[in-house]
Amino acid sequence: MTQTCGFVAIVGRPNVGKSTLMNRILGQKVSITSRRPQTTRHQVMGIKTEGEAQFIYVDTPGMHIMAKDRNKAINRFMNQAATQALRDVDCVVFIIDRTRWSDEDQVVLDKLAQVKAPVILAVNKVDWLEDKASLLPWLAKVGAKRDFAAILPISAKHGTNVPELEAEVAKHLPESIHFYPEDQVTDKSQRFLAAELVREKIMRQLGDELPYQMTVEIEEFRDTGKVIHISALILVERPGQKKILIGDKGERIKQIGREARLEMERAFDAKIMLNLWVKVKRGWSDDSRALKSLGYDLD
Template identity: 85%
Template sequence: MTSTCGFVAIVGRPNVGKSTLLNRILGQKVSITSRRPQTTRHQVMGIKTEGEVQFIYVDTPGIHIQTRDRNKAINHFMNQAAVQALRDVDCVVFIIDRTRWSDEDQVVLQRLEHVAAPVILAVNKVDRLQDKASLLPWLQGLGARRDFAAIVPISAKQGSNVAELEAEVAKHLPESVHFFPADQITDKSQRFLTAELVREKVTRQLGDELPYQMTVEIEEFRDEGRVVHISALILVERDGQKKILIGENGERIKSIGREARLDMERALGTKVMLNLWVKVKRGWSDDERALKSLGYDLD
């Protein structure tokens, strides 16, 4: 049997379930998730090998409209990262949320106009539809927006129809040797993944209490065999944000650390000693040099 291998960009507006879909396909967490839009900030590659077929999925930040509160350097970076992922891919999975079509969905569709690769439309969260009868006419109407290679209703969270979506993707992968070993599931380092796990816990616990101007930097990652020692620095832009993050008597930061450590131990398969610090670094989210030093680099 001839081997096939190709790159598949997963795109859509913020908070439609791109990262949830990637994690479901891979069977483990590679991309962090939360209910908050724009949780994903980087291109995150997830690799799945099944026999002679290798899928290389690229999860992307949500493509969003630039507004006054979304006009910092980090917002430009996220949009660029998402659009850059569309170059030279073999297939695109465009995700939307049920029967909702927003201005930002339209922006994503416009970005896909000049993409030569086939585009599969995944209609996510159909398990949460109140009126199931509305789905079929909605799916039929979506075909008028673009000549999609396929339109597949799915539930990334429940796993419904995800195998069918993968089968549609597989049709568009070219004949090729595999680019990665069969047991590799991502191109990201353990340092990157542990930083993302800390950021996920902060985002989930604080929600709207903490603005987007928060990031995590791993200062130490030391593997001693039975124990991995990790020191992580959480950067915010204002003293008030630092106070919120630490919480009364340090309870909030302890809770974040506890949840992050448990996820790290599951991911790394070993005991983890995690130390967290919070530091104010003013203006980092609107400073391109600071962003590059913190790993927000399209190169």
């Protein structure tokens, strides 16, 4: 049989379920998730090999409108990372949220006007719809916005119609040798995933209290064979944010560390010793050089 292999960009506005969909397809967590928009900041590759077909999914940051309060270097980086992922892909999965269409959905659609690859529209979170009868007219309405290769109502969280979505994507994979070994699931390192898991726990616990001027840098990642020793530095922009993150008598940071350590032990199948530190670094999120040194690099 002929092998097929291709790149598939998963795009959409913030918080529509792009990372949840990729994790569902892969059957394991590769992209972090939270209920907060803009949880994903980097392009994250997820690789799935099934028989002769290899799917290389690229999860992207949510494309968003650059409002005054979001016109920072990190926001520009996220929009550029999402746009860059559309280059040279074989297929695009464009995710929208149920029967809502926002200005940011339109931003994504406008970007897709320049893309020659087939675009599949995935209407996510349909399990949340109270009025199921409203779905068909809505699918017809959004279907008129572009000549989509297919339109599918899905639930990334529960897996509804996800196999059907994968079958549609498979139709657009070109004949090619596989680019990755069949047991490889992502291009990201354990070091990268460790930083992301710490950031996920912070976003989930403090999404409403702590703005987006927070990032995580791994200062030590040492595998002794029996234990992986990880030291993570959490950077914030103001002393008040540091205080919130540490919590009363250090309880908040301890809980974040506990949850991150348990998830790392599951992900890495090893015992983890995790140390977390918090440091104030003013203006890092609007400093291109600082961002590059922290791994926010499109190269």
